[in-house]
Structure formats: C-alpha cells, structure tokens
Amino acid sequence: MPVVHRFAKLAVAGAIAGSLWAGATAYAQDIKIGYTADQSASGVAELGIAGRWGFEAAIEDINKAGGIMGRKVVGVIRDDQGTPPKAIQNMTELIDAEKVHAVVGPANSGNALAWLHLPQQKKIPVVVPIGTATEITTRYAKEPQNYLFRVSMVDREQVALLGAYAVKASKDRKIAILADSTGYGQGGIKDATDILALHGVTPVATEKYGPKDTDITSQLSKIKAAGADTVIIYGIADGTAQVLRSMEKINYMPLTLGTWGNLSSLLPKMAGGKLAEHLILAASTTEDTNAKTKALGERVRKNFPTLTTFPCSAQAYDSVMLLAAAMKLAGSTDGEKVAAALENVTGVEGVIKTYNKPFSKTAHEGLSVSDFYLARWKGDSPVRYEDQFTKALTPADLKK
Known part of the structure; x- marks a missing residue:
C-alpha cells in the first residue's frame, strides 16, 4: 500500500487549488513522478524518509514556478519496506498502474538491483538518490539507451x-x-x-x-x-x-x-x-554547505525534526530538478527522449551544486569522489x- 501523505496547497496559475493524495488519480495533463524507498522497515528507512521529504520539496518548488511545460507535477510515493519483492511490486505498480513518467528511488541498493530491468525494459528514466551499488548505473551501460541515473554516493x-x-x-x-x-x-x-x-x-x-x-x-x-x-x-x-x-x-x-x-x-x-x-x-553534503542546503534543511526539519541524513534529502531534491530540466529540454515526458535529454542537461541549479552536464552517454553519475x-x-x-x-x-x- 502507498504511504499516504498530503501535499501543501499550491497557488499555481491554471491549477486547481486543493490537496492531492499520493497515489490518487491525477488529471490527464499532470506529470507523475514516482518515489519508492524503504520508509519503515530496515536500517536505511531513515534515509528513505529523508529522501522523501527532499523529493516533495522539489515538486513543491517546481509547481510554484509553474510546473513542467505548464503542467502540474504529482508525486506518487511507495514504501518498499526494505525488501526486494516489495520493491519489485512497487516499481511494477508505479510503471504499469500509475503510469509515472519517471521514478526517484530507492534507498537500498539491493532493492534497486532487483528491479533495474523493469524501467530499462519499459523505457522509464530513474534517478537513484540514495542507493550506492556501483552496478546500478553500469548494468545497462552498453545498451543503446541506459535509463538508470544517480545523484548519490557511489x-x-x-x-x-x-x-x-x-x-x-x-x-x-x-x-x-x-x-x-x-x-x-x-x-x-x-x-x-x-x-x-x-x-x-x-x-x-x-x-x-x-x-x-x-x-x-x-x-x-x-x-x-x-x-x-x-x-x-x-x-x-x-x-x-x-x-x-x-x-x-x-x-x-x-x-x-x-x-x-x-x-x-x-x-x-x-x-x-x-x-x-x-x-x-x-x-556528500551538509546542511551548512551553502544557503540553499541550509534553506532545504530548515524546510525538511518541519516534517522530520530529528533529521540526520540530510544528504538524502538534498540528493532527492536535486534528482527531481534534473528530471524536470530533462523534460523541459526534451519538450516531452516520453521516457526515451527524457533519458537522452538527461545526458545533455546543463546549468541545472540544485542545492548541492549547479549541474553542468553531469551525465553523458557513458557516465550516469551526477556526483563524483571530488564532491565527497x-x-x-x-x-x-x-x-x-x-x-x-x-x-x-x-x-x-x-x-x-
């Protein structure tokens, strides 16, 4: 079952004011981005929760700025409970039932490795904001298009x-x-x-x-x-x-x-x-790195007062911003076009840094050892x- 949460009311021109529950039916013109990570079960649940709040903060900022191509962004959140079977189920639901245009997640590397084939086969771009296993972005590196990207430690x-x-x-x-x-x-x-x-x-x-x-x-x-x-x-x-x-x-x-x-x-x-x-x-980063990280930390702590895993919030935030930039560059939410655009985005303002062509055809890591x-x-x-x-x-x- 999805983790039920409520987005804050957004005063966006042309949007319908009100509240939206994650997983609820969105309007046809809405752009849906999934988030799946452990938020309840394993030792990385705290990381998954921190990532969720950063994910939601990015969507809030995008919608306040007018959305993507004038379309409202809707987040669809799932808790994978730290287990590969649940993680596979979540990814299947997000792609097949929710029809998301992209996914951010997960926290557990093992869970990512269990479902990588699904977005790759169905051409859904994924940006991993927490999982660190090296193979996540390299398994399909020799395919004509690799749909797995990352903004996290590697x-x-x-x-x-x-x-x-x-x-x-x-x-x-x-x-x-x-x-x-x-x-x-x-x-x-x-x-x-x-x-x-x-x-x-x-x-x-x-x-x-x-x-x-x-x-x-x-x-x-x-x-x-x-x-x-x-x-x-x-x-x-x-x-x-x-x-x-x-x-x-x-x-x-x-x-x-x-x-x-x-x-x-x-x-x-x-x-x-x-x-x-x-x-x-x-x-990878701290709350006091710059004014943007400090501001995000203050926002996230309203929902997560005991936050210690701030890098997860920052990395999830930047993951959404990179996806938004790619969709704008592509002029489309088509997965193949967005994945190709991710390899060419530049000048994307994140909270960790400004991403100047962070990805290429052969390298899908948004952060490197020089950032750690x-x-x-x-x-x-x-x-x-x-x-x-x-x-x-x-x-x-x-x-x-």
Missing part, C-alpha cells in the same frame, strides 16, 4: 575516498575489510579490494557478518590476529553498531572507516555516542572530519 567512488584515506592513515598499511553478507556488502568487498590494489595494498583479512548478527567478535579476532590497524566496514548503521560494540568487547579499536549509510541515527542510538564517534565515514568528504558523529549530528591525512589527500589519490 560505492566505488566512496571507497576511493575511504581507501585513499586508509592508505595514508594506516601506520603499516595493514588494512582489513569487514562487510555484511548482503549483495551490498559483498559488492563493497570487491570495490574495496580493487581500490586498495590500485594503491599497492592487499587486505590482510577479509571477513563478513550477517546483517542481523549481534556478535562479530569471532571475525574481529581474526582481523586483529592478522595485524590490521585499520578496518573498512561495509554495512549500514545497525550492523556497523554491532561491529563497534564487538570491537569494544575484545578491546580492539583500530582506525575504523565506514560508508555513508552510517549517517542514520541508528548508529549512535545502538552503539552509543562514544562508540559512534569512533567511526569515520564518507558523506569524510565525516564523524559528534553528539546528535554528523560533522565534517579533517586531520593531517585528509589534508594530505591529492586528486591523484582519489582517482584510483
């Missing part, structure tokens, strides 16, 4: 940042990889291993844990015995919290790096503030993290 790109930092900061270049056993985690192992190899480093240990495991001491003991002074964790917040707690149990606290999924408040809630601060993680930075939890919020090693990173280090 596994290989964030690993490029984490790996470069690890090589600089590790005293003996003894680095281990610890990942959850999901497709997300196992893809991360491959990316991390490949990136470290480009720096001439072979992991001294590679271990995995179940996403629901609460005791990871056995795996950590093996990593410790291998002499690792640095550990890259590839998992989301709830699993990472258990890893940190297990580290504390065996009194082994190496330099610990993690992916941006750890921006969820589940990490400090489950691990405790002190342990959460031990993790250094990758991030390291962060660390401090109290209730993640903040930018810098030290002597981050300052020593060069563009050459990050382009491995």
Whole structure:
C-alpha cells in the first residue's frame, strides 16, 4: 500500500487549488513522478524518509514556478519496506498502474538491483538518490539507451575516498575489510579490494557478518590476529553498531572507516555516542554547505525534526530538478527522449551544486569522489572530519 501523505496547497496559475493524495488519480495533463524507498522497515528507512521529504520539496518548488511545460507535477510515493519483492511490486505498480513518467528511488541498493530491468525494459528514466551499488548505473551501460541515473554516493567512488584515506592513515598499511553478507556488502568487498590494489595494498583479512548478527567478535579476532590497524566496514548503521560494540568487547579499536549509510541515527542510538564517534565515514553534503542546503534543511526539519541524513534529502531534491530540466529540454515526458535529454542537461541549479552536464552517454553519475568528504558523529549530528591525512589527500589519490 502507498504511504499516504498530503501535499501543501499550491497557488499555481491554471491549477486547481486543493490537496492531492499520493497515489490518487491525477488529471490527464499532470506529470507523475514516482518515489519508492524503504520508509519503515530496515536500517536505511531513515534515509528513505529523508529522501522523501527532499523529493516533495522539489515538486513543491517546481509547481510554484509553474510546473513542467505548464503542467502540474504529482508525486506518487511507495514504501518498499526494505525488501526486494516489495520493491519489485512497487516499481511494477508505479510503471504499469500509475503510469509515472519517471521514478526517484530507492534507498537500498539491493532493492534497486532487483528491479533495474523493469524501467530499462519499459523505457522509464530513474534517478537513484540514495542507493550506492556501483552496478546500478553500469548494468545497462552498453545498451543503446541506459535509463538508470544517480545523484548519490557511489560505492566505488566512496571507497576511493575511504581507501585513499586508509592508505595514508594506516601506520603499516595493514588494512582489513569487514562487510555484511548482503549483495551490498559483498559488492563493497570487491570495490574495496580493487581500490586498495590500485594503491599497492592487499587486505590482510577479509571477513563478513550477517546483517542481523549481534556478535562479530569471532571475525574481529581474526582481523586483529592478522595485524590490521585499520578496518573498512561495509554495512549500514545497525550492523556497523554491532561491529563497534564487538570491537569494544575484545578491546580492539583500530582506525575504523565506514560508508555513508552510517549517517542514520541508528548508529549512535545502538552503539552509543562514544562508540559512534569512533567511526569515520564518507558523506556528500551538509546542511551548512551553502544557503540553499541550509534553506532545504530548515524546510525538511518541519516534517522530520530529528533529521540526520540530510544528504538524502538534498540528493532527492536535486534528482527531481534534473528530471524536470530533462523534460523541459526534451519538450516531452516520453521516457526515451527524457533519458537522452538527461545526458545533455546543463546549468541545472540544485542545492548541492549547479549541474553542468553531469551525465553523458557513458557516465550516469551526477556526483563524483571530488564532491565527497569524510565525516564523524559528534553528539546528535554528523560533522565534517579533517586531520593531517585528509589534508594530505591529492586528486591523484582519489582517482584510483
């Protein structure tokens, strides 16, 4: 069932004032954009909720400015509950029943990988604002038209940042990889291993844990015995919290790096503030980056007062703005024309940055490692993290 929500009244010339429920029948001239992400079930639900509010804020701004080609934009929201079967069902409903013109989502990479074939086959452009698996945008890269785009962290790109930092900061270049056993985690192992190899480093240990495991001491003991002074964790917040707690149990606290999924408040809630601060993680933007991010943060917090995953809101907002720009450039909502236009849009004002031809025929990533930075939890919020090693990173280090 859809997550029921109400859009604010919009005073748009020619539009009918009133309220519209997500999933309700829209007027024929309306442009429908779907949003599907976990908003209730898994450790990334907080990211999915944050993305939803950014998605809605963008639609509100577009409609206030007159819509797209003079047509009102309607958001259709679905909760995939963190499971691939529900995610596939949502995408099928959005495309076949709701007849959306484009989709923004999801949060879980595994869910995206489960339904990529659907929009690709039916020529519906998708911009992924949260999921980070490298394969999301590359699986269909050799097709005449790839319909999958992204404005988010990318596994290989964030690993490029984490790996470069690890090589600089590790005293003996003894680095281990610890990942959850999901497709997300196992893809991360491959990316991390490949990136470290480009720096001439072979992991001294590679271990995995179940996403629901609460005791990871056995795996950590093996990593410790291998002499690792640095550990890259590839998992989301709830699993990472258990890893940190297990580290504390065996009194082994190496330099610990993690992916941006750890921006969820589940990490400090489950691990405790002190342990959460031990993790250094990758991030893409903060609320105080510029006036636009600050303004969006203030808007989103009206619906989500405890927001910690602001990058998801910003990335979802920018995803919608890029789709709108592509539809205007194409002069159409036809999926094939919009996907082609996405590869040519330029000068699109987002909140993270101005996107000057962010996509091309062969590259569908709107953000790159140059847009990312390291962060660390401090109290209730993640903040930018810098030290002597981050300052020593060069563009050459990050382009491995």
